[in-house]
Amino acid sequence: MSGRIILMLLVALFITSSCKTDIEQPNIVFILVDDLGWADVQCNYPETFYETLHIDQLAKSGVRFTQAYSANPVCSPTRAAIMTGKHPNRVDITDWIPGADPRMRPLLGPQDRNELALEEITIAEKLNKAGYQTCFIGKWHLGDEGFFPEDQGFDINIGGHEKGSPPGGYYSPYNNPKLTDGPKGEYLTDRLTDESIRFITKSKDNPFFLYLAYYTVHTPIQASNKHIEKYRKKRESLNIEQVPHKKEGEGFTKLLQENADFASMVAAMDENVGRIVETLKQQGLDQNTWIIFTSDNGGLSTLYRENAPTSNGPLRAGKGWCYEGGIRVPLIIAGPEVTNPGRTENTPVVSMDFFPTLLNLAEIELLPSDGVDLSPILTQNTTLTRDELFWHYPHYHGSAWKPGSAIRKDTWKLIVHYEDNKIELFNLDSDPGETTDISTTHPEKVAELKKLLDKKLAETNAKFPEPNPDYAPRD
Numbered sequence: 050m051s052g053r054i055i056l057m058l059l060v061a062l063f064i065t066s067s068c069k070t071d072i073e074q075p076n077i078v079f080i081l082v083d084d085l086g087w088a089d090v091q092c093n094y095p096e097t098f099y100e101t102l103h104i105d106q107l108a109k110s111g112v113r114f115t116q117a118y119s120a121n122p123v124c125s126p127t128r129a130a131i132m133t134g135k136h137p138n139r140v141d142i143t144d145w146i147p148g149a150d151p152r153m154r155p156l157l158g159p160q161d162r163n164e165l166a167l168e169e170i171t172i173a174e175k176l177n178k179a180g181y182q183t184c185f186i187g188k189w190h191l192g193d194e195g196f197f198p199e200d201q202g203f204d205i206n207i208g209g210h211e212k213g214s215p216p217g218g219y220y221s222p223y224n225n226p227k228l229t230d231g232p233k234g235e236y237l238t239d240r241l242t243d244e245s246i247r248f249i250t251k252s253k254d255n256p257f258f259l260y261l262a263y264y265t266v267h268t269p270i271q272a273s274n275k276h277i278e279k280y281r282k283k284r285e286s287l288n289i290e291q292v293p294h295k296k297e298g299e300g301f302t303k304l305l306q307e308n309a310d311f312a313s314m315v316a317a318m319d320e321n322v323g324r325i326v327e328t329l330k331q332q333g334l335d336q337n338t339w340i341i342f343t344s345d346n347g348g349l350s351t352l353y354r355e356n357a358p359t360s361n362g363p364l365r366a367g368k369g370w371c372y373e374g375g376i377r378v379p380l381i382i383a384g385p386e387v388t389n390p391g392r393t394e395n396t397p398v399v400s401m402d403f404f405p406t407l408l409n410l411a412e413i414e415l416l417p418s419d420g421v422d423l424s425p426i427l428t429q430n431t432t433l434t435r436d437e438l439f440w441h442y443p444h445y446h447g448s449a450w451k452p453g454s455a456i457r458k459d460t461w462k463l464i465v466h467y468e469d470n471k472i473e474l475f476n477l478d479s480d481p482g483e484t485t486d487i488s489t490t491h492p493e494k495v496a497e498l499k500k501l502l503d504k505k506l507a508e509t510n511a512k513f514p515e516p517n518p519d520y521a522p523r524d
Contacts, residue, residue, distance in 0.1 A: 077411065092104065113380070143161045183202060245259055341407075347364070352448055
């Protein structure tokens with residue numbers, strides 16, 4: 050064989066090998082739903098009023114995490130944690146942006162950042178540097194002009210700006226500077242999915258990272274016209290005379306799911322998740338794409354008034370609270386290397402875990418983070434041992450929450466309330482609804498967890514509320 054022929058064969062082998070490597074880089078579709086509670090998904094909570102056929106089907110093709118948590122009980126801190134793999138304390142975003150900061154309360158919440166610092170390395174920047182086409186679609190809420198998705202590693206930004214809820218509502222015109230208006234009657238959730246499908250179709254020949262952050266099911270609660278009639282009839286069939294509520298501090302927690310408008314929003318979101326999955330199949334990408342489906346905090350079930358949009362089932366309280374209803378969220382991960390698809394995983398996991406997990410699945414060098422790589426659970430069906438999870442929400446919130454922190458270790462959970470220095474202890478194994486405070490009967494466990502919480506808060510440079518010198522009880 051001549052040297053020329055050998056050289057040609059080697060060149061062909063090199064080209065084939067290079068193409069194979071590119072093709073085998075997995076695509077990533079990250080779907081983040083706003084304010085979707087753990088009990089809003091049927092496969093988590095069969096008694097739900099809502100129907101989530103497509104999400105349930107996704108769970109059958111992947112791994113459903115039954116004890117997944119958001120990094121914070123409100124949106125912006127969790128979104129920052131997903132982007133960076135860092136605890137919200139470390140990036141100094143501990144409240145929704147810009148926060149409420151009431152001035153006539155016993156405590157003054159700490160002043161945190163109103164944007165994700167450009168110095169932070171985001172998952173999009175890591176993937177982009179590795180050759181991924183990166184696209185952000187939907188709700189950003191991590192900063193204003195100069196701190197938008199396109200400033201944080203995304204090649205494309207559709208719909209992402211500083212607002213936390215859709216400024217024009219869920220029907221066009223959207224009044225969104227990053228999203229052109231659609232035809233009359235177009236529903237925002239459908240439109241964001243249309244844009245996602247266009248991106249997937251155009252990018253199918255190259256590895257891509259699609260971060261689809263639906264605005265739904267955040268307020269304003271505006272029904273999907275396509276689904277509302279079904280749920281109005283379903284609501285009527287319940288024959289409810291009065292929706293039950295439970296007093297929660299100064300607020301009220303809704304105990305029953307029955308809101309037809311909210312249910313139609315869940316249905317529209319579920320239908321569109323199905324459209325994304327079907328598009329991946331049609332484009333021949335389903336065998337090489339990881340899908341992550343989750344929420345940024347628990348469902349909005351607790352307010353100063355009655356009749357919040359949803360209920361978190363057996364879990365206590367909701368969005369804005371460090372009880373389980375405020376921080377436990379749906380999580381499904383499906384992908385090409387999942388072993389024993391359709392299984393459930395009871396290991397506690399949290400938002401920061403996505404950063405190292407996605408980097409590892411994409412075979413990109415890991416950075417130090419506060420998260421744990423979940424890929425062994427996904428691809429090897431192994432168990433994960435983690436020491437503790439902790440939350441810090443030192444602000445007042447419109448859900449009637451007052452500043453506090455919480456920590457979970459094994460099945461024990463401690464909550465500290467800063468306004469009255471009250472400490473609560475629960476055992477989630479026997480009391481997942483956190484109905485019975487057992488702090489007085491387990492003082493040694495309280496001391497252990499309080500010491501550990503103080504240590505974790507110090508390590509992450511946590512800020513704390515301070516006494517308000519201008520507060521008077523009559524306020």
